[in-house]
Amino acid sequence: MKATTEILQLLSEVGYMACFKGDSVRSQAIMEGVDAIAREQSSIKMGVAVAKMYAGDMDGAISIFRDQVLAKEPDHMSAKCFLGIALNLSGEADEARTLFEEVSLRGNSDEKGIADFYLSK
Structure with missing residues (x-):
């Protein structure tokens, strides 16, 4: 599937809204879906990691920050x-x-x- 940057940004914003409203299950589902489409974008990886933090998955968030974002952009x-x-x-x-x-x-x-x-x- 080819998605525009604008669509990915909009979906990410919906994922953040779910996250900040306390719906970590929906937030993670949305952010992981966006990540599946736009795997190489650091901003998407950041969103997935932040959603994991809000869900209490610190190890998952730490891994994404270190191994995916900072490994690519130190x-x-x-x-x-x-x-x-x-x-x-x-x-x-x-x-x-x-x-x-x-x-x-x-x-x-x-x-x-x-x-x-x-x-x-």
């Missing part, structure tokens, strides 16, 4: 920021802190704000 600050959150939630505070420190220095204003919040804890 300087992806949003992936490092979200990986830090997932690691923090998994009890890996030292590794998370290292990522947050890097994001605080090199990320955009949104990423820096999230990293700084976690560094202040």
